[in-house]
Amino acid sequence: MAKKASKKVAKKAAPKKAAKAAKKVVKKVAKKAAPKKAAPKKAAAPKKAAKKSARKPNAAFMAPMTPSPALADVIGNKAVPRTEVIKKIWDYIKKNGLQDKKNRRMINADAKLKVLFAGKGQISMFDLATIVTKNVK
Numbered sequence: 303m304a305k306k307a308s309k310k311v312a313k314k315a316a317p318k319k320a321a322k323a324a325k326k327v328v329k330k331v332a333k334k335a336a337p338k339k340a341a342p343k344k345a346a347a348p349k350k351a352a353k354k355s356a357r358k359p360n361a362a363f364m365a366p367m368t369p370s371p372a373l374a375d376v377i378g379n380k381a382v383p384r385t386e387v388i389k390k391i392w393d394y395i396k397k398n399g400l401q402d403k404k405n406r407r408m409i410n411a412d413a414k415l416k417v418l419f420a421g422k423g424q425i426s427m428f429d430l431a432t433i434v435t436k437n438v439k
Contacts, residue, residue: 419433
């Protein structure tokens with residue numbers, strides 16, 4: 303009697319296993335046959351106005367500053383904005399070849415710049431902003 307019961311269970315279980323296996327095969331075939339989808343696109347940013355306004359500089363940088371006598375020897379005695387002061391100093395440095403050849407961050411001083419650099423023979427380009435701040439009013 304035990305044999306008959308086990309045969310009935312086996313008969314019932316076999317169709318279920320076959321159905322599951324058939325579903326797996328169908329899924330695999332469907333995946334291979336289906337074309338690959340592109341990655342989902344991110345939502346496009348809303349378009350801004352057609353005409354973009356020009357970037358406006360900070361008014362504090364554009365205020366004319368009067369150079370000290372030591373700075374006036376290098377850039378002239380006309381009142382100019384801080385940004386122009388830096389540009390004129392760099393023009394002077396490049397014109398006279400005062401940028402160090404080995405370390406491009408260092409600036410060698412000539413007679414005019416030595417007075418401006420408080421007697422130092424060489425400064426870093428990062429110190430230039432500090433020197434300008436001390437020498438403009």
